[in-house]
Amino acid sequence: MxxxxxxxxxxxxxxxxxxxxxxxxxxxxxxxxxxxxxxxxxxxxxxxxxxxxxxxxxxxxxxxxxxxxxxxxxxxxxxxxxxxxxxxxxxxxxxxxxxxxxxxxxxxxxxxxxxxxxxxxxxxxxxxxxxxxxxxxxxxxxxxxxxxxxxxxxxxxxxxxxxxxxxxxxxxxxxxxxxRGLWRATIAVHAASGHSGSRSTTSGAVSRAARLVRLLEEAELPGADGEFPLPPRLTVTSCHGGQGFSVVPDLCELGVDIRTTPGFDARAAEGLVREAVGELDVRLPSPRPTTVTRVAAWPxxxxxxxxxxxxxxxxxxxxxxxxxxxxxxxxxxxxxxxxxxxxxxxxxxxxxxxxxxxxxxxxxxxxxxxxxxxxxxxxxxxxxxx
Structure with a gap:
């Protein structure tokens, strides 16, 4: 043979x-x-x-x-x-x-x-x-x-x-x-729970998470540079929260994937996410702050x-x-x-x-x-x- x-x-x-x-x-x-x-x-x-x-x-x-x-x-x-x-x-x-x-x-x-x-x-x-x-x-x-x-x-x-x-x-x-490298994290967005029909109910966790998605996707990322031919990229890859119709959800979890470059590394990626999270918690306050948990990071x-x-x-x-x-x-x-x-x-x-x-x-x-x-x-x- x-x-x-x-x-x-x-x-x-x-x-x-x-x-x-x-x-x-x-x-x-x-x-x-x-x-x-x-x-x-x-x-x-x-x-x-x-x-x-x-x-x-x-x-x-x-x-x-x-x-x-x-x-x-x-x-x-x-x-x-x-x-x-x-x-x-x-x-x-x-x-x-x-x-x-x-x-x-x-x-x-x-x-x-x-x-x-x-x-x-x-x-x-x-x-x-x-x-x-x-x-x-x-x-x-x-x-x-x-x-x-x-x-x-x-x-x-x-x-x-x-x-x-x-x-x-x-x-x-x-x-x-x-x-490109990567930086991945899960983000836990919190809110006060309540009945969806109540007059006193405020924005639930899903609504707050939707606002955070918008902040993340509108964040400005640098372009490609002469040393590395591809730009960084941010993608919200998952969104899980709520159950049924009568309860305002108190938790919604997002998955975020950021492809990194030498000019926009894991530290920059985490900084961008935490800045967006901070802005969310100022604009739409919640009983608990939004938390970011890193899942993986490769250079x-x-x-x-x-x-x-x-x-x-x-x-x-x-x-x-x-x-x-x-x-x-x-x-x-x-x-x-x-x-x-x-x-x-x-x-x-x-x-x-x-x-x-x-x-x-x-x-x-x-x-x-x-x-x-x-x-x-x-x-x-x-x-x-x-």
Whole structure:
């Protein structure tokens, strides 16, 4: 079996093991990977998160010469299927039809996981010539948003901290070298409760929350600057309050998501929200002040084209005749988590795809030889071998 055929076969078997985040048991998909790795003599071990649950597999290929370690990362958990009746094929198909690999996870990111396993297997046979080492992280806690595999990897005292990470999200025309950060919070808006028909009733919590939404959405945000190509963005993502019709609600909770930039960071985001909250409590007083609880904060990041591992990946892609451009993504990704740890990362270069997180997800296998060659060349270059 050729190397590409072996990668495709493994990807098919992974797709046929449903591993939807928060829905499926991950043991079957982990078992497929472990059988494949053991059959090729690759060193691997499980990573565990809270309550000792498995959150990923870590493959480690140690080089015979001193040098930094680098990591490849791909998730093997997936988004949910959504409306299965809308799919034109089974979400766990794994079939190859007209050059496209079908099924949930084909694009994000079981094909990349299989490809990275193949690269690790090849490097295992020439490890003595490598400087440093290669780690391959196969995460089964990515689509939850918890990134448990990455967190466990970074916290593992036995793992060598990587000098950089290449994340195998798909897309042939771009190498993602950065992303906006985020600051998220829940806001509890209070009011006096009462009967909705009472003459003495004042504005309820939902009405006060609506005023706060208006204040937040009218707040002025800076534009993009020369150092970072995207502006910050504020979105009110949830609103929960009240029950029935006869009671004026005394609590309404909002969810706020702010995408941050180097010029408008987490501190600025929190300051904007607290300023709006203060203005609300002055304009529409309440028995209890509005409270803000931060949920998450990640820094923005952006690698320059000459910074590793972006430089090696871009050069390798161009050496294959591919026209690629560095991209700073609007959504956050694992690269933001790594940036917070001081680890540079690329977060996207792979095959063309359709239906990612939607119906009829599939990945273009015609792109696999070139993408495989790009990552192989990148890793060998970083490890000081050719």
């Amino acid at each position: 050729t190397a590409h055929a072996d990668v495709i076969d493994l990807a098919q078997r992974l797709i046929r093991c449903p591993s939807r985040a928060g829905v499926d048991d991950y043991e079957p998909v982990l078992g497929v990977l472990e059988d494949w790795l053991a059959g090729r003599g690759l060193p691997y071990r499980r990573l565990h998160g809270d309550k000792d649950a498995a959150v990923g597999l870590l493959i480690e290929v140690a080089g015979g010469r001193p040098g930094p370690w680098w990591a490849l990362d791909a998730c093997v958990d997936t988004a949910p299927y959504g409306d299965e009746a809308a799919w034109s094929f089974a979400p766990d198909s794994g079939e190859v039809v007209e050059g496209w690999l079908r099924g949930r996870g084909a694009a994000d990111s079981k094909l990349a996981a299989a490809m990275f396993c193949g690269i690790a297997a090849e490097l295992q046979g020439r490890a003595d010539a490598l400087h440093g080492g290669l780690a391959v992280l196969l995460d089964v806690d990515e689509h939850t948003g918890g990134f448990g595999g990455a967190r466990a990897y970074l916290a593992d005292p036995e793992a060598v901290r990587p000098a950089g990470v290449l994340i195998g999200y798909p897309g042939l025309d771009e190498v993602v070298v950065g992303g 923005p990041y952006r690698l320059t084209e000459d910074q590793q591992p972006a430089a090696a990946l871009l050069e390798a892609a161009r050496s294959q005749g591919l026209t690629v451009r560095p991209k700073t993504a609007g959504p956050s990704n694992i690269g933001n988590l790594l940036a917070g740890e001081g680890i540079p990362a690329t977060a996207g270069f792979g095959v063309r795809y359709e239906g990612l997180h939607g119906v009829d997800e599939r990945a273009c296998l015609a792109d696999l030889p070139a993408v495989h060659a790009v990552y192989r060349r990148t890793v060998l270059g970083l490890l000081g071998s050719s």
